[in-house]
Amino acid sequence: MKRRTFLAGLAAVPVAGCGLSGTSSTSSAGNGQVTGEITFQTWSLKPKYTDYVNGVIDAFQKQHAGTTVKWVDQPADGYLAKVMADASAGSLPDVINVPPDLSFPLAKAGQLVNLDESLKDARSEYLGNAWQAFEIPGKGGCYGFPWYLNTGPIFYNKALFRQAGLDPDKPPTNFKELEEQALKLAEKKIAMLGQTPSIADFGLYGVKLFENDKFTFNEPKGVEFVQTYKRMYDAGALIPEALTQNYTGAGAKFMAQQTALSPGSAYDLGKFKTDAPSLYANIGITKPITNTGSANMFLHGVSVPKSSKNQATALAFGRFVTNAENQVKFAKLASIFPSTSKGGDDPYFTTEDGTDEARVRVAAAKQLKTAVNYTPVQFSDQMREALLQQLADAMLGKKSAKQALDDAVNECNRLLK
Amino acid sequence: MKLALRYLGLLSVLAISIGPFLWQFMTSIKGPGEDVFVPDFIPDDPTFSNYAAVADVVPVWTFALNSLGVASVNVVTNCLGAAMAGYALARLKFRGRRLAAVIFASSILVPFEAILISLFLVMRGLGLTNTLTGVVLPGSIAALNVLLLRNAFLALPAEVEEAAIIDGANAWQRFTRLALPSVKGTLVVVALFSFMFSWDDFLWPLVVLSDQEKYTLTIGLAYLQGTFVQNQRLVAAGTIIAVLPLILLFLLLQKHFFRGVGEGAIKG
Numbered sequence: 022m023k024r025r026t027f028l029a030g031l032a033a034v035p036v037a038g039c040g041l042s043g044t045s046s047t048s049s050a051g052n053g054q055v056t057g058e059i060t061f062q063t064w065s066l067k068p069k070y071t072d073y074v075n076g077v078i079d080a081f082q083k084q085h086a087g088t089t090v091k092w093v094d095q096p097a098d099g100y101l102a103k104v105m106a107d108a109s110a111g112s113l114p115d116v117i118n119v120p121p122d123l124s125f126p127l128a129k130a131g132q133l134v135n136l137d138e139s140l141k142d143a144r145s146e147y148l149g150n151a152w153q154a155f156e157i158p159g160k161g162g163c164y165g166f167p168w169y170l171n172t173g174p175i176f177y178n179k180a181l182f183r184q185a186g187l188d189p190d191k192p193p194t195n196f197k198e199l200e201e202q203a204l205k206l207a208e209k210k211i212a213m214l215g216q217t218p219s220i221a222d223f224g225l226y227g228v229k230l231f232e233n234d235k236f237t238f239n240e241p242k243g244v245e246f247v248q249t250y251k252r253m254y255d256a257g258a259l260i261p262e263a264l265t266q267n268y269t270g271a272g273a274k275f276m277a278q279q280t281a282l283s284p285g286s287a288y289d290l291g292k293f294k295t296d297a298p299s300l301y302a303n304i305g306i307t308k309p310i311t312n313t314g315s316a317n318m319f320l321h322g323v324s325v326p327k328s329s330k331n332q333a334t335a336l337a338f339g340r341f342v343t344n345a346e347n348q349v350k351f352a353k354l355a356s357i358f359p360s361t362s363k364g365g366d367d368p369y370f371t372t373e374d375g376t377d378e379a380r381v382r383v384a385a386a387k388q389l390k391t392a393v394n395y396t397p398v399q400f401s402d403q404m405r406e407a408l409l410q411q412l413a414d415a416m417l418g419k420k421s422a423k424q425a426l427d428d429a430v431n432e433c434n435r436l437l438k
Numbered sequence: 439m440k441l442a443l444r445y446l447g448l449l450s451v452l453a454i455s456i457g458p459f460l461w462q463f464m465t466s467i468k469g470p471g472e473d474v475f476v477p478d479f480i481p482d483d484p485t486f487s488n489y490a491a492v493a494d495v496v497p498v499w500t501f502a503l504n505s506l507g508v509a510s511v512n513v514v515t516n517c518l519g520a521a522m523a524g525y526a527l528a529r530l531k532f533r534g535r536r537l538a539a540v541i542f543a544s545s546i547l548v549p550f551e552a553i554l555i556s557l558f559l560v561m562r563g564l565g566l567t568n569t570l571t572g573v574v575l576p577g578s579i580a581a582l583n584v585l586l587l588r589n590a591f592l593a594l595p596a597e598v599e600e601a602a603i604i605d606g607a608n609a610w611q612r613f614t615r616l617a618l619p620s621v622k623g624t625l626v627v628v629a630l631f632s633f634m635f636s637w638d639d640f641l642w643p644l645v646v647l648s649d650q651e652k653y654t655l656t657i658g659l660a661y662l663q664g665t666f667v668q669n670q671r672l673v674a675a676g677t678i679i680a681v682l683p684l685i686l687l688f689l690l691l692q693k694h695f696f697r698g699v700g701e702g703a704i705k706g
Contacts, residue, residue, distance in 0.1 A: 296670050
């Protein structure tokens with residue numbers, strides 16, 4: 022349901038771009054008075070973080086007398102469809118919370134304010150890798166204030182490791198060990214993984230994903246990676262549902278103790294504690310597996326559409342929400358990480374207090390300094406689907422690994438146009 | 439022996455159809471600290487506090503009231519509008535009647551997602567975005583219901599109506615006095631379908647509405663799935679709350695429902 026609507030939305034964006042070209046030339050970004058009313062739309066933060074967001078809004082309104090910020094929060098389900106519908110109608114809120122893969126199509130259609138142009142001094146306040154995530158690759162220009170970041174460790178199930186005769190204190194540290202241990206687990210009919218690799222996993226393996234405006238993950242290294250998965254799949258190291266599973270579904274399988282290993286986030290520990298206590302008792306935590314030395318990261322940002330009638334206030338508010346002080350506060354509350362250049366220096370992210378939570382947090386914060394958002398911003402939901410299908414064909418042996426990747430890359434390049 | 443096998447078959451189908459629902463219910467009454475994902479059917483520490491917690495987390499009653507309003511209006515407009523359209527297609531003679539029926543039938547084939555954006559633009563043009571009217575309007579007379587009722591009207595023997603014409607009844611009188619009473623069963627089906635459809639609809643209200651006070655229950659309950667944290671027990675309790683009215687409605691109208699399904703199936 023969600024997926025199909027996103028496609029419909031994407032298809033509509035170029036139309037919207039045309040419709041708005043008239044307004045974009047008249048807008049003088051960033052120079053106006055900071056006053057008047059704006060609307061701020063967030064991605065599923067109510068009701069858990071209601072107090073926090075209201076606090077930020079109050080502080081902003083106090084700092085800039087005469088401003089009113091109206092907050093709307095949208096559920097995560099259907100968020101893309103909602104934004105795309107608003108975009109094509111030219112009725113986007115003044116400040117919107119978007120991840121890079123959503124800001125990209127909007128920016129490409131000329132719908133978002135370019136921060137590199139309108140706020141030249143903002144760049145230095147944020148981490149370089151976070152700022153880059155909101156640029157249009159190859160063209161420059163940044164189209165969103167980086168907001169919160171996330172990266173995380175790998176969780177594994179020590180009990181399942183023990184059952185298969187593996188040392189529960191020696192989780193895999195590279196892809197070779199991952200395969201070896203997965204095959205051992207498979208001998209005891211225990212599955213290691215709940216998902217076929219995502220595009221970010223290819224990145225972690227060191228595969229070149231995108232170059233010269235084209236997807237390139239069918240290079241030899243990519244093929245080698247898929248062959249690794251094929252061997253594991255044949256041995257039964259992936260659960261059968263893995264072929265169609267998304268990240269959330271795979272996470273649920275790990276909590277149901279049907280898979281032995283799963284990438285996760287700092288906030289997952291709390292979830293394990295309440296929803297899967299018998300897993301929590303046996304939880305192992307280790308570093309993410311990567312061939313490049315950099316872990317994967319996810320991020321969210323805040324963009325200002327050109328259609329906003331009050332860009333000056335919107336930009337000021339976007340910058341305010343994502344400033345160091347507000348981000349650190351939010352990060353502590355939600356077990357995520359700030360994207361400001363100084364945010365990670367807070368002792369909260371650098372000192373351990375002996376608890377698992379703190380250990381995961383400090384490790385993840387360290388990891389973030391070099392982390393990369395591997396998923397290319399051009400990689401749309403439709404492309405994700407294409408890759409998933411081709412990988413399923415490869416796992417089932419309907420196609421060779423090379424053939425499946427070639428087909429996936431061709432499809433993605435076709436969708437790129 | 440044969441009987442035992444038959445019952446075994448029936449029981450297994452019962453388990454398949456009711457199992458997931460029961461599972462959800464069991465999850466919703468599990469206390470904190472219990473495994474939610476592992477097959478552990480019976481809660482160790484059953485509690486109804488999750489239901490109260492749902493109401494604390496989101497204004498469930500406001501959402502439910504909005505949903506109820508939207509669904510009720512939908513039932514009325516569908517029963518009335520679809521009956522009138524269906525009667526016209528089945529009984530009135532006018533040029534292009536066939537074509538109209540075909541257009542109705544083919545519109546069922548267009549997936550809603552394909553027209554989502556254009557529909558939204560229309561609503562915006564009408565100034566109905568962020569209103570409950572905007573939520574109701576696109577589904578107010580569903581093509582499927584029109585066809586259901588058309589078939590039901592066709593099942594009514596033409597002779598009856600001819601007799602009414604001889605007695606001097608005009609189209610309206612034939613419609614209200616003769617045709618409508620004879621398709622009660624199908625009307626119940628249409629009412630149930632339109633209630634269910636609008637009660638369960640997620641995407642359209644989500645796209646149209648922006649203010650939380652106007653949200654319908656399905657969107658409101660999506661708030662239980664937070665970005666970073668979600669409590670599976672609350673989600674389960676929320677879904678049970680959402681599905682309860684549907685079950686009650688079905689049980690109440692069950693008798694008519696099955697009669698109506700049969701009624702529409704026989705063509706005149």
